[in-house]
Amino acid sequence: MESVALAVTDGMLHFELSVAHEVFGDPLYRLAVCGPGPVRVGRFLLEPDAALDRLPQADTVIVPGWADVDVPPPADLVDAVRAAHEAGARVASLCTGAFVLAAAGLLDGRRATTHWAHTDVLAARHPLVEVDPDVLYVDNGSVLTSAGKAAAMDLCLHLVRLDHGSAVANTVARRLVVPPHRAGGQAQFVTAPVPAQDDHPLAGLLPWVIERLDQALTVEDLARRANMSSRHLGRHFRSVTGTTPLQWLLTQRIRRAQELLESTGDSVDAIAAATGMGTATTLRRHFNRTLGVPPDAYRRTFRSARADGTARSPEGGGRQSDAVHGPPTRLSGRSHACRA
Structure with a gap:
C-alpha cells in the first residue's frame, strides 16, 4: 500500500491541505500528517501524526499551499522535503507549495507551475525554474506541481490515476463529486x-x-x-x-x-x-x-x-x-x- 505524507507547518493553506487529506485518506493509501509539532492551519490547530523527519520514509510527499509567499518557508520544512526527495520519494506541491519545493532546489531546471497570481514572484525569486503560468499542473515524474484550489484536486486525482488506474481515480472523483479528469495542460484561467x-x-x-x-x-x-x-x-x-x-x-x-x-x-x-x-x-x-x-x-x-x-x-x-x-x-x- 502506498504511503503518503502531508508536510505541514504553520502558515499552510487549509483548502489545499483538506483536498489532499480527502483524496489520500482513501483506504488505498496509508496517510500521515507530518509537522514540527502542533501547527496552525487557517483557524485550526492541527496535531500532526509524526515529525517532519518521517517524510523520507513516505512513497509520496504532498506539500500544501504556503499562505504567505513573501515569507520564506521554514528551513526545517525545506530540509525535510529535500531529504524526502533524495530518499526517493515522489514530491508534489499544491498551489503555492511550489515555493517550498523551489526553496529546496527541487524545481531547478524543471518546468513547474503555481497559482497564476504568484507565477511572476516564483519566476523572479527562483530564476532556474521554468515557470509555466498557463497550466493546471506539471508532472516531472518524481516532482509535480499544481496551480491553485481546484487544480490541487486535479493533481491529487492524477496521482491516484498513476498509482491505481483511471477506473479507481474515477471512483474517488465520484465519491468527492468532482470532475474525474482535467488534463494538466489545460489553461488555469477558465471562466467556469x-x-x-x-x-x-x-x-x-x-x-x-x-x-x-x-x-x-x-x-x-x-x-x-x-x-x-x-x-x-x-x-x-x-x-x-x-x-x-x-x-x-x-x-x-x-x-x-x-x-x-x-x-x-x-x-x-x-x-x-x-x-x-x-x-x-x-x-x-x-x-x-x-x-x-x-x-x-x-x-x-x-x-x-x-x-x-x-x-x-x-x-x-x-x-x-x-x-x-x-x-x-x-x-x-x-x-x-x-x-x-
Whole structure:
C-alpha cells in the first residue's frame, strides 16, 4: 500500500491541505500528517501524526499551499522535503507549495507551475525554474506541481490515476463529486470549469455525450443536441472546459479506453468500437500520441504493476510531461466525426 505524507507547518493553506487529506485518506493509501509539532492551519490547530523527519520514509510527499509567499518557508520544512526527495520519494506541491519545493532546489531546471497570481514572484525569486503560468499542473515524474484550489484536486486525482488506474481515480472523483479528469495542460484561467447552473447549455449535453462515446459524434451533432450553432457551442465549450468540443471528446474517448484496458479483456478492436474510435489503428494512433504508449503496452504494464504490487500506472510511458499533460490532440474540421 502506498504511503503518503502531508508536510505541514504553520502558515499552510487549509483548502489545499483538506483536498489532499480527502483524496489520500482513501483506504488505498496509508496517510500521515507530518509537522514540527502542533501547527496552525487557517483557524485550526492541527496535531500532526509524526515529525517532519518521517517524510523520507513516505512513497509520496504532498506539500500544501504556503499562505504567505513573501515569507520564506521554514528551513526545517525545506530540509525535510529535500531529504524526502533524495530518499526517493515522489514530491508534489499544491498551489503555492511550489515555493517550498523551489526553496529546496527541487524545481531547478524543471518546468513547474503555481497559482497564476504568484507565477511572476516564483519566476523572479527562483530564476532556474521554468515557470509555466498557463497550466493546471506539471508532472516531472518524481516532482509535480499544481496551480491553485481546484487544480490541487486535479493533481491529487492524477496521482491516484498513476498509482491505481483511471477506473479507481474515477471512483474517488465520484465519491468527492468532482470532475474525474482535467488534463494538466489545460489553461488555469477558465471562466467556469464546470457548468455552474443546471440550466447551463452544456449541463445536459456533457453527460449525454459521455453515454454515447461509442457513436461517431460530430460537432454538428453536439450543437444540434444543445440547440445552438456550432460556433456558439465552441464558445461555450471554451468557457466551461477550457478546450474545444473535439479536444474534449477525444480526451473522454481516451479515458474510456484506459478504463476498458484496465478492467476488461476486450480486444483493442472491441475497445476501439466501444470508444467511438472506429478501428484499432485509429485508437492506437491517438492513444500513443496522447499517452506515449500503445494500448497493448498500456494493458500489459498496468496488469504487471498490479500483479507485483508496484503502484505506478504506465500512463505516459515516461513521457508524461510532454504527452499526457500537453494540450489534447487536435482534430481538424468541425464536420468530421470524432474518430480520425
